Amino acid sequence: xxxxxxxxxxxxxxxxxxxxxxxxxxxxxxxxxxxxxxxxxxxxxxxxxxxxxxxxxxxxxxxxxxxxxxxxxxxxxxxxxxxxxxxxxxxxxxxxxxxxxxxxxxxxxxxxxxxxxxxxxxxxxxxxxxxxxxxx
Amino acid sequence: xxxxxxxxxxxxxxxxxxxxxxxxxxxxxxxxxxxxxxxxxxxxxxxxxxxxxxxxxxxxxxxxxxxxxxxxxxxxxxxxxxxxxxxxxxxxxxxxxxxxxxxxxxxxxxxxxxxxxxxxxxxxxxxxxxxxxxxx
Amino acid sequence: xxxxxxxxxxxxxxxxxxxxxxxxxxxxxxxxxxxxxxxxxxxxxxxxxxxxxxxxxxxxxxxxxxxxxxxxxxxxxxxxxxxxxxxxxxxxxxxxxxxxxxxxxxxxxxxxxxxxxxxxxxxxxxxxxxxxxxxx
Amino acid sequence: xxxxxxxxxxxxxxxxxxxxxxxxxxxxxxxxxxxxxxxxxxxxxxxxxxxxxxxxxxxxxxxxxxxxxxxxxxxxxxxxxxxxxxxxxxxxxxxxxxxxxxxxxxxxxxxxxxxxxxxxxxxxxxxxxxxxxxxx
Amino acid sequence: xxxxxxxxxxxxxxxxxxxxxxxxxxxxxxxxxxxxxxxxxxxxxxxxxxxxxxxxxxxxxxxxxxxxxxxxxxxxxxxxxxxxxxxxxxxxxxxxxxxxxxxxxxxxxxxxxxxxxxxxxxxxxxxxxxxxxxxx
Amino acid sequence: xxxxxxxxxxxxxxxxxxxxxxxxxxxxxxxxxxxxxxxxxxxxxxxxxxxxxxxxxxxxxxxxxxxxxxxxxxxxxxxxxxxxxxxxxxxxxxxxxxxxxxxxxxxxxxxxxxxxxxxxxxxxxxxxxxxxxxxx
Numbered sequence: 001x002x003x004x005x006x007x008x009x010x011x012x013x014x015x016x017x018x019x020x021x022x023x024x025x026x027x028x029x030x031x032x033x034x035x036x037x038x039x040x041x042x043x044x045x046x047x048x049x050x051x052x053x054x055x056x057x058x059x060x061x062x063x064x065x066x067x068x069x070x071x072x073x074x075x076x077x078x079x080x081x082x083x084x085x086x087x088x089x090x091x092x093x094x095x096x097x098x099x100x101x102x103x104x105x106x107x108x109x110x111x112x113x114x115x116x117x118x119x120x121x122x123x124x125x126x127x128x129x130x131x132x133x134x135x136x
Numbered sequence: 137x138x139x140x141x142x143x144x145x146x147x148x149x150x151x152x153x154x155x156x157x158x159x160x161x162x163x164x165x166x167x168x169x170x171x172x173x174x175x176x177x178x179x180x181x182x183x184x185x186x187x188x189x190x191x192x193x194x195x196x197x198x199x200x201x202x203x204x205x206x207x208x209x210x211x212x213x214x215x216x217x218x219x220x221x222x223x224x225x226x227x228x229x230x231x232x233x234x235x236x237x238x239x240x241x242x243x244x245x246x247x248x249x250x251x252x253x254x255x256x257x258x259x260x261x262x263x264x265x266x267x268x269x270x271x272x
Numbered sequence: 273x274x275x276x277x278x279x280x281x282x283x284x285x286x287x288x289x290x291x292x293x294x295x296x297x298x299x300x301x302x303x304x305x306x307x308x309x310x311x312x313x314x315x316x317x318x319x320x321x322x323x324x325x326x327x328x329x330x331x332x333x334x335x336x337x338x339x340x341x342x343x344x345x346x347x348x349x350x351x352x353x354x355x356x357x358x359x360x361x362x363x364x365x366x367x368x369x370x371x372x373x374x375x376x377x378x379x380x381x382x383x384x385x386x387x388x389x390x391x392x393x394x395x396x397x398x399x400x401x402x403x404x405x406x407x408x
Numbered sequence: 409x410x411x412x413x414x415x416x417x418x419x420x421x422x423x424x425x426x427x428x429x430x431x432x433x434x435x436x437x438x439x440x441x442x443x444x445x446x447x448x449x450x451x452x453x454x455x456x457x458x459x460x461x462x463x464x465x466x467x468x469x470x471x472x473x474x475x476x477x478x479x480x481x482x483x484x485x486x487x488x489x490x491x492x493x494x495x496x497x498x499x500x501x502x503x504x505x506x507x508x509x510x511x512x513x514x515x516x517x518x519x520x521x522x523x524x525x526x527x528x529x530x531x532x533x534x535x536x537x538x539x540x541x542x543x544x
Numbered sequence: 545x546x547x548x549x550x551x552x553x554x555x556x557x558x559x560x561x562x563x564x565x566x567x568x569x570x571x572x573x574x575x576x577x578x579x580x581x582x583x584x585x586x587x588x589x590x591x592x593x594x595x596x597x598x599x600x601x602x603x604x605x606x607x608x609x610x611x612x613x614x615x616x617x618x619x620x621x622x623x624x625x626x627x628x629x630x631x632x633x634x635x636x637x638x639x640x641x642x643x644x645x646x647x648x649x650x651x652x653x654x655x656x657x658x659x660x661x662x663x664x665x666x667x668x669x670x671x672x673x674x675x676x677x678x679x680x
Numbered sequence: 681x682x683x684x685x686x687x688x689x690x691x692x693x694x695x696x697x698x699x700x701x702x703x704x705x706x707x708x709x710x711x712x713x714x715x716x717x718x719x720x721x722x723x724x725x726x727x728x729x730x731x732x733x734x735x736x737x738x739x740x741x742x743x744x745x746x747x748x749x750x751x752x753x754x755x756x757x758x759x760x761x762x763x764x765x766x767x768x769x770x771x772x773x774x775x776x777x778x779x780x781x782x783x784x785x786x787x788x789x790x791x792x793x794x795x796x797x798x799x800x801x802x803x804x805x806x807x808x809x810x811x812x813x814x815x816x
Binding site: 153155166167168230231232233234235236238239263264265266267268269272 | 409410411412413414415416417457462465466467468469472473
């Protein structure tokens with residue numbers, strides 16, 4: 001009996017959509033106001049979803065207190081109240097679109113979640129724009 | 137690396153559940169108060185979900201500004217503040233249930249989204265009733 | 273010790289913004305697409321707020337089961353799945369704007385709520401547009 | 409054309425996480441404050457999702473009025489305003505974790521939904537913790 | 545320039561509506577299923593609202609980190625994952641209705657908030673039932 | 681008959697809490713991680729509330745299309761996708777706390793709303809922190 005357990009979390013960050021190897025004009029042309037060199041920001045809402053067997057002893061797929069703590073260590077501490085472009089190593093040469101942020105979070109979480117469990121990451125950039133990445 | 141990008145949109149419309157080839161009594165028996173001949177209406181909340189490869193150049197599956205514009209052209213312009221039964225061609229002979237509205241929206245959007253991407257449509261008729269259609 | 277108790281409810285209805293004594297052109301000029309003669313509709317979300325002394329015996333300002341039942345009788349039964357313009361007596365000669373609908377609901381509820389209590393009505397026409405009427 | 413129709417419902421219940429065959433110390437060690445012997449409680453939000461062919465006659469996968477009534481009979485009546493540990497037969501020897509409650513609800517609903525339809529249950533224990541069970 | 549700052553918080557608890565000086569029959573007659581002797585529970589959502597002058601030096605009415613910490617000490621620690629009737633001193637002889645819980649929280653917070661500021665407490669017992677208490 | 685009409689809007693921006701006349705150490709001590717020199721950001725959710733007499737001719741306090749357009753001109757155009765500290769004139773010497781942003785928005789809107797109407801501004805900095813300013 002495989003069940004998916006989900007935990008919501010939250011972080012605030014500044015970013016801009018931007019490629020170093022493009023000039024400002026091209027960045028602005030492709031990314032519009034999201035490329036503003038002075039940055040803008042978001043309240044990112046995150047759902048981390050872990051699918052696995054229910055442990056017959058505890059009735060848990062995974063202790064949600066542990067999942068909450070993992071999200072704190074792997075996502076909130078490194079990303080909350082940060083400038084994604086200048087302060088987060090993974091985005092030094094990677095455009096921090098919602099898609100790429102979700103993939104970065106998935107990679108960070110994947111290392112910490114048991115390999116017999118599936119992992120999916122849902123990231124809301126705004127209440128109207130969100131992305132889902134499940135690792136393939 | 138395939139990611140799903142999602143965009144929420146909104147439209148208001150009047151409708152009634154009704155088959156022309158049934159008499160009023162049978163319509164009322166099957167569809168209850170949803171068949172009221174004077175119409176009622178909803179704030180339809182829509183999520184359009186597109187799954188595809190992340191373009192390594194932009195970091196986008198698809199520019200969400202473009203998806204927003206497509207939803208405006210294909211869904212909001214033709215359906216918002218309309219009477220679905222009398223003013224929207226697809227429902228001239230099709231009962232505008234949430235299921236059928238989702239399929240109509242999916243068909244309209246499918247023509248505009250690149251064929252190497254998957255498409256799914258989620259439609260909330262009320263905050264408690266919603267449907268999902270993914271094309272098969 | 274005066275406390276405000278609030279109960280949320282919900283109804284779906286069709287309407288159009290329209291004055292009988294104006295021609296179609298003027299209605300369309302003032303009310304735009306909201307004046308579509310074929311009607312459109314909304315999921316109206318309602319909050320009824322009653323302020324009064326806490327009864328020291330029950331700990332209630334008012335039994336919320338009773339408030340829920342009053343809203344059902346006074347608002348949901350007469351308005352849900354109805355066409356406000358053609359099926360609801362109060363709007364025969366009154367434009368069913370959110371403001372006027374809130375006033376109509378307040379008047380209906382006011383007759384049923386004890387006069388030593390204050391009454392306020394909040395009506396969401398869409399998730400982004402809402403009105404509040406408190407009786408003066 | 410298979411569509412998923414979803415209905416949201418709600419129930420309030422008390423519970424504690426607890427195994428009879430463990431002593432209080434071990435229950436407290438594994439389940440923390442969720443094991444408080446005096447119980448705590450939740451507003452459980454439930455989404456029941458049914459996937460099937462759209463009936464070409466009605467435009468329904470399944471009449472949502474019927475699904476709403478089934479949820480009332482199978483979930484709300486037996487679980488709402490109850491103590492899950494002491495008043496619900498399925499949890500006499502089963503720890504009422506969100507995972508197990510979702511499985512119990514799925515089993516109750518599965519018996520009532522036509523076998524050519526797929527069934528999935530989403531259960532929110534809090535706005536930040538939720539689980540999904542689809543029967544395998 | 546007076547501004548209201550608001551902080552949302554959350555706690556889960558079990559309770560029953562019940563007066564010791566009434567017999568079970570009268571409790572059940574007045575409070576219905578909310579009086580179930582085995583308890584039920586809720587995810588209580590809380591908004592604490594503090595109104596005061598904006599400090600021209602910091603731009604704060606009150607540091608929200610400090611308000612968050614006060615709510616944790618005065619509300620979450622004593623009420624979260626508790627049985628309100630049996631484990632919280634204020635309810636030993638007070639019926640834990642939403643009204644009374646809001647008053648208890650207001651009294652606890654009032655002692656900790658500077659007297660030149662106004663205080664209001666909003667408590668959601670369910671997403672559809674909530675109360676507001678402002679101290680008079 | 682005075683009614684309050686409310687319109688929700690949204691903008692994303694970067695900011696940091698910071699006083700130029702304090703050194704970095706003091707800024708960090710008072711404002712914590714909100715003072716990060718690389719900025720962070722938010723999805724600000726805004727509610728603009730206008731209270732006035734219902735015009736008996738239109739049934740409107742104020743045409744919400746007009747209010748929506750005013751919010752776009754006065755708030756969204758100048759603040760959306762901006763860095764509040766470096767790109768918005770009002771914050772050149774004013775700390776962009778939620779309180780101060782609400783006051784700035786209120787001042788901008790006040791000039792455009794008829795003086796016989798009351799104005800209130802609610803600003804969500806995060807889903808858990810929000811402020812209200814009504815002009816006094």
